[in-house]
Amino acid sequence: MNNNRVSTLAKRGFGVLVLLLLACIVAFPVYYSFMGSVMKNTDIVSSPPRIWPEHGLTWSNIVTAVHLIPLGRQYLNSFGSTLVITASQILTSLLAGYALAIMKVRGAKIWFALFLGTMMIPGEAIIIPNYLTIASLGLRNSFIALVLPYLASGFGIFMMVTFLRQFPMELVEAARLDGCSHLRILWSIVLPLSRPAAASLAIYTFLTHWNGFLWPLLVAETPQMQTIQIGITQLQSPDDFNPGLTMAGAVMAVVPTVIIVALCQRQIVRGLTAGSSR
Amino acid sequence: MSTSAPRFAGQNSSVHRLQSPVEKPEQERKPQRTPITQYWYLLPAGIVFCIFVVYPLFQTFRLSVSGTDLFGSADTFVGLRNFTRLFTNPDFARILVNTALFAVYTVVPTIVISLAISLMLNRESLVNRVFRTVFALPFAYSVSAASIVFSAFFNPATGLFNEIIRQFGGSGVGWLTDERFALLSIALTTVWMNIGYNILVLLAGLGSVPEDIVEAARLDGASGLRLQHYIMIPLIRPQLFFLIVTGTIQSLESFGQIHVLTKGGPASSSTTLVYDIYLHGFANNNSNFGYASAEALVLILVVAIITVIQFGGMGRKVDVA
Numbered sequence: 001m002n003n004n005r006v007s008t009l010a011k012r013g014f015g016v017l018v019l020l021l022l023a024c025i026v027a028f029p030v031y032y033s034f035m036g037s038v039m040k041n042t043d044i045v046s047s048p049p050r051i052w053p054e055h056g057l058t059w060s061n062i063v064t065a066v067h068l069i070p071l072g073r074q075y076l077n078s079f080g081s082t083l084v085i086t087a088s089q090i091l092t093s094l095l096a097g098y099a100l101a102i103m104k105v106r107g108a109k110i111w112f113a114l115f116l117g118t119m120m121i122p123g124e125a126i127i128i129p130n131y132l133t134i135a136s137l138g139l140r141n142s143f144i145a146l147v148l149p150y151l152a153s154g155f156g157i158f159m160m161v162t163f164l165r166q167f168p169m170e171l172v173e174a175a176r177l178d179g180c181s182h183l184r185i186l187w188s189i190v191l192p193l194s195r196p197a198a199a200s201l202a203i204y205t206f207l208t209h210w211n212g213f214l215w216p217l218l219v220a221e222t223p224q225m226q227t228i229q230i231g232i233t234q235l236q237s238p239d240d241f242n243p244g245l246t247m248a249g250a251v252m253a254v255v256p257t258v259i260i261v262a263l264c265q266r267q268i269v270r271g272l273t274a275g276s277s278r
Numbered sequence: 279m280s281t282s283a284p285r286f287a288g289q290n291s292s293v294h295r296l297q298s299p300v301e302k303p304e305q306e307r308k309p310q311r312t313p314i315t316q317y318w319y320l321l322p323a324g325i326v327f328c329i330f331v332v333y334p335l336f337q338t339f340r341l342s343v344s345g346t347d348l349f350g351s352a353d354t355f356v357g358l359r360n361f362t363r364l365f366t367n368p369d370f371a372r373i374l375v376n377t378a379l380f381a382v383y384t385v386v387p388t389i390v391i392s393l394a395i396s397l398m399l400n401r402e403s404l405v406n407r408v409f410r411t412v413f414a415l416p417f418a419y420s421v422s423a424a425s426i427v428f429s430a431f432f433n434p435a436t437g438l439f440n441e442i443i444r445q446f447g448g449s450g451v452g453w454l455t456d457e458r459f460a461l462l463s464i465a466l467t468t469v470w471m472n473i474g475y476n477i478l479v480l481l482a483g484l485g486s487v488p489e490d491i492v493e494a495a496r497l498d499g500a501s502g503l504r505l506q507h508y509i510m511i512p513l514i515r516p517q518l519f520f521l522i523v524t525g526t527i528q529s530l531e532s533f534g535q536i537h538v539l540t541k542g543g544p545a546s547s548s549t550t551l552v553y554d555i556y557l558h559g560f561a562n563n564n565s566n567f568g569y570a571s572a573e574a575l576v577l578i579l580v581v582a583i584i585t586v587i588q589f590g591g592m593g594r595k596v597d598v599a
Contacts, residue, residue, distance in 0.1 A: 099319035129334035211420035
């Protein structure tokens, strides 16, 4: 009995040790990038490499990065485009979800299937025509170009319809009998009760589009219109290897998403797994 | 078209309609008809999809049978010439192999590592909650940020990986400059990026395994690896399947890490299908949209096949439930 308990304790202790080792390996690039962004290059590139700064910390990497490229402006581009995309996707998904799951418009199933079908088309495969569309509208290198193709998403509609199918219909019916218009019901009954689904969708959409790469790379031509994800790659210079500087850029690009991931894991999971079951 | 779906209580007129389909068709059909205003709700999403998904889909077909001039306007019909060029190009065969290898290099290790970690993390405790957050952190890293961090590790002179090899007496390798290692190095970066996401999904699956099933298995004497193998893994098969399918599609669509780390080199040893689309369509103002669109159609086809397999798998699961 006692022996047994000792052995389970030992086993659990061993498990925690293994997890600790794995966690250190997985977290090391995170630690390294944050530390590297405030460490002096003499410490970063010394051999063997220093995990802990010997020569003190410095803000110079971050300061240099901000001066080399218009990072402030690119931050604004990233935040602005991501927020517009997120707000728009929630709105368009909620409207479509209301029509398909609650009003059950004629042919709702077919509409739903069509919207879902858009999820199957890889964005990278249709990027050439989309680029040509934006170019022919004269929108290259504009804020509108960054957001326009992403104002609605099949995944958002899928999430909203799945959520609203379980919506208490009695509420809607009662409001209808009281003479409420659909817009009114959507605004004052469905929207407040959809907050959990909307929050999951918002977090998911924010993460996805904050981290977007190919589309901003194509449509934003000047540094002034680029997003932070493209901007930080400009800090890499093939002949002048400067790890502190590139780490500073990388860290600036991930701070918002690191905060979201650390705080909102539950909602992220809800968003991510919406497609995995049922 | 869909059958008469009841819209609101009290308006379910399907019974009426069955009784008098002929006498008063005008009056009876009315509740069936969706007022045109209700379609307004579908309009915003519909317009976006029409312009940026449906129309481009047809455009891709049109471009793939067109020749493009120096400025990228598709002016001539060339039939299947882009496709014959594609399939007779030995480089394209290599690119397809790279794409498939990249999927294997990324999906298999990601699934194995995240499954092992999430099985260890399954028990609810404060320590595990901290671990979960740590393991989820790579998910916050954008493709460009992760690639920048790893490109520092890959640096042949000062990078961490060669330092480790040298500590063990080796001489280090050219991670991104050696044809044998470039694709593997990009895959390593991708595995790191994807572990967090996979662990979150698997933990959600493990969390929804009913407690009594696990208890019953324990009472029957199952523990440790046997419990994991016979109870837990089969019960999270839907999540595993989902991750394998979406992970494969995601790896087919990878772009950023290749662009930041190797630009497809050396000697196109790390060029995948999507990167080749970019190289022909956009790099150096190539504007070879016809050839690139033919490649895009291949990509659409491959993703469609994988999606159909996914739907097949989901259908089977629904039958079991």
